[in-house]
Amino acid sequence: MRLVLIGVLALSLTLSLALAVSGARAESPTDAVKSVVDEAIRILKDPSLKAPALKKQRRDRVKQVVDRRFDYEEMAKRSLGASWRSLSAGQRQEFVRLFAQLLEASYSDKIMNYSDEKVQYAPEIKDDDDYAEVRTMVLRKNDRIPMNYRLMRKSQGWMVYDVVIEGVSLVSNYRSQFSQVIRESSYNELVRRLRTKINELQRIERI
Amino acid sequence: MKRGSLELVVGVFVLAGLACLAYLAVHLGKLELFGGGYRVVADFDNISGLKPGAAVEVAGVEVGRVEAIQLTTGDRAKLVLRLSPGVKLNDDAIASIRTKGIIGDKFVKLSTGSSGKAIPNGGKIRDTESAVEWEELISKYIHGKV
Numbered sequence: 001m002r003l004v005l006i007g008v009l010a011l012s013l014t015l016s017l018a019l020a021v022s023g024a025r026a027e028s029p030t031d032a033v034k035s036v037v038d039e040a041i042r043i044l045k046d047p048s049l050k051a052p053a054l055k056k057q058r059r060d061r062v063k064q065v066v067d068r069r070f071d072y073e074e075m076a077k078r079s080l081g082a083s084w085r086s087l088s089a090g091q092r093q094e095f096v097r098l099f100a101q102l103l104e105a106s107y108s109d110k111i112m113n114y115s116d117e118k119v120q121y122a123p124e125i126k127d128d129d130d131y132a133e134v135r136t137m138v139l140r141k142n143d144r145i146p147m148n149y150r151l152m153r154k155s156q157g158w159m160v161y162d163v164v165i166e167g168v169s170l171v172s173n174y175r176s177q178f179s180q181v182i183r184e185s186s187y188n189e190l191v192r193r194l195r196t197k198i199n200e201l202q203r204i205e206r207i
Numbered sequence: 208m209k210r211g212s213l214e215l216v217v218g219v220f221v222l223a224g225l226a227c228l229a230y231l232a233v234h235l236g237k238l239e240l241f242g243g244g245y246r247v248v249a250d251f252d253n254i255s256g257l258k259p260g261a262a263v264e265v266a267g268v269e270v271g272r273v274e275a276i277q278l279t280t281g282d283r284a285k286l287v288l289r290l291s292p293g294v295k296l297n298d299d300a301i302a303s304i305r306t307k308g309i310i311g312d313k314f315v316k317l318s319t320g321s322s323g324k325a326i327p328n329g330g331k332i333r334d335t336e337s338a339v340e341w342e343e344l345i346s347k348y349i350h351g352k353v
Contacts, residue, residue: 078299082321125250125281131333150334167252167337172301175318 029132029151030124032069032158037119037136039065044114059108071159072100074152078161079174083182098194099174105201115140132158244271244291245328249302249315254284255338257304257313263288265317270294273315288315288332296332297322303336313338 040062043049049058073092076099077084087095118139126132130153138145150162162171181190254276263271271290279285290296297320305316317332326332 078320078322081318084321085323123281125283127331128333162334164336167339169301169303169334169336171334172303172318172336175301 027157028124029126029134029149029158030121032151033134033136033149033160034121036065036069040111041114041119044112055112059112062111063104063108067100069158069160070103071152071154071161072096072103074159074161075099075103075171078171080178081175083178083187087187095191098191098198101198102194102201105198105205109205129153244289245294246274247288247290247296247326247328247330247332249286249288249332249335250279251284251286251302251304251335251337253337254286254304255313255340257284257286257315257338261312262314263290263317264314265294265319270317286315295319296326296330298324298326298330298333300326300332301334301336302332304338306338306341309341 043058043061043065046058049061073096076092076096079099080087080095084092120137120139122135122137124132124134132151134149134151136147136149138147146164146166148164149160150164151158151160153159162169164170178190181193257273257276259273259276261273262269263273271288271294273286274289275287277285277287286302288302294317296317299320299322301318301320303316303318304313306313
């Protein structure tokens with residue numbers, strides 16, 4: 001009798017564990033995007049971080065939240081296209097780092113200027129097990145900006161690999177620009193231009 | 208005897224003429240009798256007036272045509288593209304609706320991608336970009352944005 005009881009207990013424990021694990025894995029792409037957006041908005045709204053002196057801290061915290069869900073390597077790889085394959089591991093790492101910096105420098109101001117925009121979610125598109133598109137609408141005071149996130153399933157969960165704003169894809173935009181620079185000159189020239197651009201953007205930010 | 212061979216010659220000429228006509232009809236009408244090449248589908252939010260038969264381009268080179276346009280259940284536009292057999296698409300390819308010039312024809316621009324995983328015949332291009340409404344953007348620019 002006791003043996004049966006222990007057996008049942010063990011079984012129910014394994015079952016609940018299995019359920020918990022599958023529950024964690026079954027996080028939907030929309031949940032993934034929502035968690036980032038909500039967390040970022042919470043930080044941006046946080047009155048204790050509103051002081052101008054804390055601007056850097058506030059930005060770093062938003063960046064941390066975004067970094068968890070944005071797969072910069074995948075974005076950089078897709079944006080660079082065929083040239084990616086001819087890079088060494090070190091060059092790839094460097095390129096991903098530059099790319100992430102470029103994104104941060106280009107978009108952080110827009111994010112930091114948050115002024116009570118609301119985000120509305122439309123049903124996600126998912127006709128594939130490993131890929132999904134989460135469609136959102138950013139509602140400003142008198143403006144609506146469609147913003148879609150493309151995600152793919154990785155070992156750490158759903159990760160964003162492209163952002164489509166007003167119908168324009170980030171990866172597609174950078175892919176055509178990067179390939180043009182590489183075609184006209186070389187990969188090294190692209191890296192040089194990225195560095196210059198990042199410096200320029202960071203300088204503007206500081207002013 | 209002589210009359211018989213004359214008729215034969217006329218017959219051969221008529222047949223040759225008919226063959227030329229058939230050739231012209233097929234080629235000028237861009238009619239494809241043999242369903243060669245390969246097909247892929249792609250869903251778009253908005254194709255704003257793209258027509259069946261519109262060009263599909265890679266790097267500005269025409270590599271196929273839009274074969275069919277349907278509406279999906281989710282109110283998106285599903286395009287069936289027929290591409291020439293030499294085109295290789297990877298699964299990180301991006302299909303965008305573009306306009307030739309400012310008011311020219313709409314066409315589908317493909318960026319073939321480089322992931323190494325090919326899209327099979329009948330497969331789907333996952334990443335798409337809808338038509339950007341130039342007129343709206345320009346009018347926003349001219350009249351100012353509210």
